[in-house]
Amino acid sequence: MKIGVYICECGSNIASTVDVEELAEQAKEFPNVEVSRVYKYVCSDPGQVLIKQDIEEKQLDRIVVAACSPRMHEPTFRAVLEDMGLNPYVLEIVNIREQVSWVHNDKAKGTVKAASLLKGAVLRASLMHPLERKKVGVTPNALVIGGGIAGIQASLDLADMGFDTTLVEKTATIGGKMSQLDKTFPTLDCSQCILSPKMVDVNRHPNIDLLALSEVVEVDGYVGNFKVKIKKNPTYVLADKCTLCDDCVPVCPVIEHDEYNQGLSPRRAIYIPYPQAVPASYLIDPNSCLGIDPLICSKCKDVCGPEAIDFDMKPEIIEKEVGAIIVATGYEPYPIENIGEYGYGTIPDVISGLDYERIVSASGPTDGTIRSPSDGKIPKTVVFVHCAGSRDPSKHLPYCSKVCCMYATKHALQYKHLVHDGTAINFFIDIRTAGKDYEEFYQRAAEEDQVIYIRGKVSEVFQDGDKILVKGADTLTGETVELHADLVVLATGLMPSAGTKEIASLLNLSVGMNGFIREAHPKLKPVDTAIAGVFVAGTATGPKDIPETVSNASGAASRAAGILSQDELEIEGTVAQVDEDLCRGCGLCAEACPYSAIEIKAINKYGHALRVAFVNEAMCKGCGSCAAACLNGAINQLGYTDSQILALIGALGEE
């Protein structure tokens, strides 16, 4: 065995705190070391050539590089080994920059530490074996979960690239929260007008299979090869027969709150969510319909000319095979029912921002005239409360949802445009306008449209006769403010939707403190998750505005396409390996595995059915949790075997 040791100066990054020449001299004495060299930048092209020459001339078969973190240049040096016909896994990198030179300033001690790390690496390198990279096939189809603007954009991008895409939406129509918005900041273009063309595109696209009123109930498999079960709930209306004539609606005797209008207007038990709904289909609400079970009423069925109504429709399970999954399960506004200081949602004229969107919308319950819900009068004083239930770690959401400042400003501006003699007052903590043209929009509201901004929080609101008493503080003057308003709009923040929580637990995705799905890296992998082949888009990872959501979704689609466009995927060789003779099938490893890569299977051995752990190498990330958890020492982490780790520790323990 011949080991080559290469020590990098990294300019002065390493050399200033570690005596690299001394280190190279010491390394020559370590077992099996054939050559030990210092170079200014080992990662540079000449540095790589140096290693290549040595491999050829001195017949090296193990390489140790003492340089920066393997996160930086492990791929670089592995490629060097591969170029020279060596197995890429007989490389060991010692991190003497981040773990030594950058964190210490005593050169003598730094050199001692670097030497022990290097010795460990050399001893470990002697125990390394070539590992094999396996390959798996890829099913070139995608699954997108959630039909809001993120899911719509991701589906369209993937479908345009030629991948068959299944879009699963829990409610009866795609469009999500964006379809409920009236206008969008800062351009004030109508939300529905820019959204509905995309919704129509989804419906028309030959590569998109849209499953509305459906839920993902089971996901098996691994990157490139997921098996998905989707439950399609019945609409009780045959879409291919229904002509959308609306004859069924007036005869329905059941009145329900209309979800699309935030419960501010009525709908029947048979309904279409809104005129632009996609898929354009009526459906029956099974919770309130009197015809499903038991059959008491069948008025809609009686008047339906094309006989499109079928009370006996049942849920069906659809199975799909996909190579990649995009989670776009979105957000829910923080419920005003949680905010006691603003009346727990019990005061009729204290409403949420989303309620206000419907009230100001031309397709809303008041046909676009702003009216107070209590008496239907046009409010003359409206208070907009920023940070309602946000930035409040003791009682509510601890974080800033970043869109509320802008939408509350937009609300106030829209109010002034519709009620010229009215007064719009915004209470804010800080105005956060971080987005293109956002600050200008806020300036326009404050200056041109005379929206009043008071810096301070509203402490309490009360019903006081037919007015709302608003108490707050003006922190710029240090005075308390009390005023009477006709309408109070709470700019509530965004929190993870119920669907986001369900899908995260179904797919074993890790979630952060606030319940949003955690990205693989918050900066450099913002649309990847810890699970290979599963991507995440839009507000499922945290509050986002529309432009950010759309670019996020396109990013997720492009990352997914990176997998779907390949015929085969290479799997890292550093995976867990089970010794079937030692395994007793206890399942501790399966519990310890954060990636659900281990399954306990029954095998036939010595004429008995024995339970043993089975590692799915495509899902294994080589983290070693299972090897540490195994009480019998039956799991070996390839590339990091127990003997290798012990050799490392042994070297560190030497004086």
Next chain:
Amino acid sequence: MVQYSYFPGCNLKTNAKGFEETAIAVSKKLEAELVEMPSWNCCGTVHTLTSDNIMKRIAPIRVLSRSRKHVETLKESPNQVVTLCSMCNSTLKIVNNEVKKDQEILDKINYQLEEDEETYETDMEVKHFLEILRDIVGYEKISEKVVNPLEGLKISPYYGCMLLHPEEAKIDDEEMPDVLESLVESLGAELVMSPLFKFCCGSYHIVDQEDIVSSQVEKIVEAAKRRGANALVVACPLCAYNIDQQQKAMARNSVGKSPIPVFYFTQLMAIAMGEPVKINYFNDHFINPEPLLKELGLIGRKKAK
């Protein structure tokens, strides 16, 4: 009949005698009798908790320890000490929570208590009498005992701060409480909601900065009157004192301000349940409620029923 170990605190024995006597009277009627615990001392008062000094926790822990012994002598008594004063309630609850969470503090205090042959084992709960009325007795039973419904009284509940804050001592939702509201309605009075139901009464500033208290009280009373109230109900002896006494002072100083009487919640219960008027000690009030009660025919009649 359930008996409860009752901790009076200082106020209830001096200028708030009417609050205590009415409470004990109605507690007997409701079969949840308050029995005064022997050899009690000061609760420690709220402001001692503002420092971390463990010595200042000894007084409340001694109360809990003695109350625990008292419980043994009572009939069907749960391990609970009941208070009438919201300050005592708050202090005892907070300190009880503290020692339940931190064994070290408890050990230190118990070491000090050894001299008195006392020890506390965190096996007590602190309850305000309102909690007993709401959770154990129930408003239905209270309504059943009403013989003299408080018709004509338009009562605005006033909580003050200590019943609803802080989190670990509150007896009801801090934003929209309903314990006093439900009680007032179960006694047959008309409920008047005021937005200033927990606006600070001025508290201990009555000692040194009376002007702060008077401006607070003016707002509280005006807000209730403007909404039609002819009386206030409170659950804290200090709130009662501040609002009552300051109204008298204001009525002296400015013309046209008509004061409204302040009732302790147990006084209202006693009147509604037909207890003798004298246990209310209305003479201790600055604004005597008797003229209003007489005008409404709630007292001074020969009992017809």
